[in-house]
Amino acid sequence: MYRYDAIDREFLADRAAEFRGQVARRLAGELTEDQFQPLRLMNGLYLQLHAYMLRVAIPYGSLDSRQLRRLAHIARTWDKGYGHFTTRQNIQFNWIKLGDAPAILDALAEVDLHAIQTSGNCIRNVTADPYAGATAEEIDDPRVWSEVIRQWSTLHPEFSFLPRKFKFAVTASAKDRTAARVHDIGLVLRRARDGSLGFEVIVGGGQGRTPYVGPTIREHLPVGSLLSYLQAILRVYNRHGRRDNKYKARIKILVAALGKDEFARQVEEEWSRIDTPLADLPDTELARIRGAFTPLTFETLPARSEAFEAAKAASPALARFARNNVKPHKKAGYAIVEISLKAHDATPGDASADQMDLVADLAGRYGLDDVRVTHEQNLVLPHVKLDDLPAVHAALAGAGLATPNIGLISDIIACPGLDYCALANARAIPIAQAIAQRFEDADRAELIGELKIKISGCINACGHHHVGNIGILGVDKKGEEFYQLSLGGSGQEDASLAQILGPGMSADKVPDAVEALVETYLNVRQGEERFLDTVRRLGMAPFKEAVYADAH
Secondary structure (H helix, E strand, O other): OEOOOHHHHHHHHHHHHHHHHHHHHHHOOOOOHHHHHHHHHOOOEEEOOOOEEEEEEOHHHEEOHHHHHHHHHHHHHHOOOEEEEOOOOOEEEEEEOHHHHHHHHHHHHOOOOEOOOOOOOOEOOOEEOOOOOOOOOOOOOHHHHHHHHHHHHOOOOOOOOOOOOEOEEEEOOOOOOOOHHHOOEEEEEEEOOOOOEEEEEEEOOEOOOOOEOOOEEEEEEEHHHHHHHHHHHHHHHHHHOOOOOHHHOOHHHHHHHHOHHHHHHHHHHHHHHOOHHHHOOOHHHHHHHHHOEOOOOOOOOOOOOHHHHHHHHHOHHHHHHHHHHEEEOOOOOEEEEEEOOOOOOOOOOEEEHHHHHHHHHHHHHHOOOOEEEOOOOOEEEEEEEHHHHHHHHHHHHHOOOOOOOOOOOOOOEEOOHHHOOOOOOOOOHHHHHHHHHHOOOHHHHHHHOOOOEEEEOOOOOOOOHHHOOEEEEEEEEOOEEEEEEEEOOEOOOOOEOOEEOOOOEEHHHHHHHHHHHHHHHHHHOOOOOOHHHHHHHHOOHHHHHHHHHHHO
16 A cells, blocks of 8 residues: 655645635635536546536555545535446545535545545546456556556646546456456566566557557557656647547547557657656656555465365355455455455445445455455455455355456446436446346356456447457437447457447346346357357357347
């Protein structure tokens, strides 16, 4: 966990005080809504269908127990008792009163949290691997580099008013848990043949109206050159990005229009003009940031826990949870525990105040005071002893948080949709719940295996439907909600965009359509093929026939 210093805390307090004055002027009528809108958006405050929504930044998805308890307190005190974790590793509170917003920002600042740049045409929260610091796969801790970008980009005078919002993802593992290739900039830490550490730089990915998998513009950027190279990318974007049409303003449109090679050439040319010793991070500053992450002390433990093995043998529920929600840790005797926020009757990504408090308690008692948020809208305890897994599982089960479905068909990403969002065309939450209930049989879910369903209530794609193995997009047809299915997407290291399966359908037909897709897959898969592998091998035809056969 990165430890804030006096400078960080003074900045957050000043920012909260500034917004308190802006809210007071709005409530007094001294600011119109048009004048107030850019001010509130730069502090994460949206006006939604029913109330204000506050989006709180959770930098690279990392929290300690004190911070999670404060989020629970906010949910209980100023919202309706819950919060919604998002695909950007943030949390949203959907029922905020404008007059309460300053007090909430003060409460956040007290625990080193904020809502700065969670909206607006600026660099948003940086996404990072939620297993950072715990998985043996990584070659360096991506949180360090995410923190470098956070500090560099916060209120950066050159990049605070970009043509459009801008999103980073940083990962250091071969297994991508950040959707790096569908971000404006994705950074993948790699080692060159000579052992030097560098970034693969991916630019121009994104979803929304015009989805793209981002191309790689540099295979190996030395880590010491990170900030000057990012500056060059953003300067090219700032120079050429469309400001006359918000639908064509994202960097993905510029990269596609120029072509990968020409965009890369312009970046390299701009980079050559930058005074890199001045622009790049000094080694001393990198050492300061790396040193500000709280060092963890792991015990020397055996790789196998006899107590855990005995508990699994005695409890089928624990054994299933271990198969699906418990992942290998880099240290012997420890495990990574992923907590599903996808109970079959729940809203994907929602956690109650009581549940947040419970997870905070578990982190403090069993998890080295560390909690993570995933871009798939779940939580992670990254450092749990194998001996403690039975107790952790029992506590989670008592709070409705032990659903053993990570990566399975009911572990669905869904945006808030028309239940909350003013931009949505259709509901997403009820569709996710209906599908989860259809596939609530745990044995069948494990038989199906890895299958990622992602649902968006509009073309803005906050539910990542473009990269779902099964993507579902809500559309409006003459005032009625319809849903368009797509297949073959992936947001992982094998990133691909899903293809539309066929005509849209009414909400009541969606669970049957997913059922038909799954049954087709089970009938034609070969060996250990995932659903995605089978779709890629066979193409759309057998799946389309299964869903639309009755329409012929």
